[in-house]
Amino acid sequence: MKAWRFYSFGDMRMDEIPVPPLRRGHVLAQILCVQPSVTEAQLAFGIPTLAYERIKNRLELEAPVQLFGHEFCAKILETGEGVTRFSVGDRVAARAKLPCGDCPLCGSGREHLCRKGPIIGFQLPGCFSEFAVLPEIALVKVDDRLSDSEAACLQSLSDSVAAVETADIRIGNSIAIFGQGSMGLECMQIVRTSGAGLIVTVDVREEACRLSRELGADYAIDASKEDPVEAIRALTDGNGVDVVFECAGGSPKQGLAGTKTVMQAADAVRSGGKIIGVSWFGAPLEVDIDLLRERSLRYLFPDISTIEHLEHTVRLAASGRVRLKPAITHILQGIESVPQAFEITANKGRYKAINPAQVML
Ligand SMILES: [Zn+2]
Structure with a gap:
């Protein structure tokens, strides 16, 4: 089969390799659509972020290696011994x-809390290939109402579901979301179906603000034109919102907001409120803890997503409560276009992409 393998950071080549053997508890699947996550796209070019050292070690010791590709939709061609939940022809996405x-x-039955297991695309081969052998326990069935392209977004959507669950929203809570990239838009739509009251979003791109309003934000503040903290305070009688999702931070080289949205989030939340830290920064970050302490702010990080979260994404997207399609800005055709998808996804700002670029196989 054709598969993309990494020889070092920034050096990926399409090789002909054997289709992996089917094993007990696994399925053989044909990849229909796959997209690099933002983290994967940055790692592919050697940009420090989550898991950088682990990937660097694997490249040094094992290259060429099949890396990345955990956000996908695939069709089952064959089921291994012991597989009970899936049949040939089912479309699946994975945790x-x-x-x-x-x-x-x-x-002790708490597998969902385990942090020691392998990750598809990191320790196990992912899906930048024509076929993959995937473990049944990681899979969910994709509803017929979802396209292959939408289904490839479910894994990332499940992380957004986990982020919203971490916020433990009460009915009527006011919410602000900094950053209306794919995860920011997903968090916005999920909080909207999870009892939120006022929803204010912030971005610096006119297009992202427009999309955010279209998908249900009450107010989308363009931070290139007005101060988002002042705008949020004005909309909440000067108090700030109950919960802020910080989804904008990260390297300005990739078109992200740097670190300033962390302090903006703290200034936009009410005293005693919660900040959910969704962004990755790729480097240590200085934070004034006393300021958080004085205002009793809760700075929380999302739990890892579970198979239950992934199952919930299928319901959310298939029922139309979360719309994925409007954020899918770049769809490429054919396995040859995988490097282009990495280039676009690592530089979303430059390409005006919102969701990662997708590849249809
Ligand atoms: Zn374990």
């Missing part, structure tokens, strides 16, 4: 993080 199977958590 990337697998339980290890032998730690105390896995041994």
Whole structure:
């Protein structure tokens, strides 16, 4: 089969390799649509972010290596021994993080809390290839109402569901979301179906603000034209919102907001309110803890997403409560266009992309 393999950072080549053998508890699947996550796209070019050291070690020791590709939609061609939940022809998406199977958590029915297991695309081969052998425990069935392209977004949507769950929103809570990229737009739509009251979003791109309003934000503030903190305070009688999702931070080289949205989030939330830190920064960050302490702010990070979260994404997207299609800005055809998808996804600002660029196989 054709598969993309990494020889080093910034050096990916399409190789002909054997189709992996089908194993017990696994399915053989044909990849229909795959997209690099933003983290994967940055790592592909050697930009430091989450898991950078681990990927660097693998490249140094094992190259060429099949990396990345955990956000996909695939069709099952064959089921291995012991597979009970899926049949040939089913379309599936996956939860990337697998339980290890032998730690105390896995041994006591709490596999969803396990942090020791392998991750599809990181320790296990991902789906920048024509076929993949995937473990049944990681998969969910894709509803017929969803296209292959929408289904490839479900893995990232499940991380947004986990982020919203972490916020523990009460009915009527006011919410602000900094950043209306794919995760920001997803969080906005999920909070809207999860009891939120006033929803204010912030971005610096006119197009993202327009899309945010179209998908349900009450107000989308263009931070290139007005101060988002003042605007949010004005909309909440000077108090600030109950919950802020910070989805904008990260390297300005990739078109992200740097670190300033962290302090803006703290200034836009009411005292005693919550900030959900969704962004990755790729470097240590200085934060005035006393300021958070004085105002009793809760700075929380999303839990890892579970298979239940992924199942919920299928309901959310298939019922139309979360619309994925409007954020899918770049769809490329054919496995040859994988490097172009990495280039676009690593530089979304330059290409005016919102969702990662997708590849239809
Ligand atoms: Zn475990």
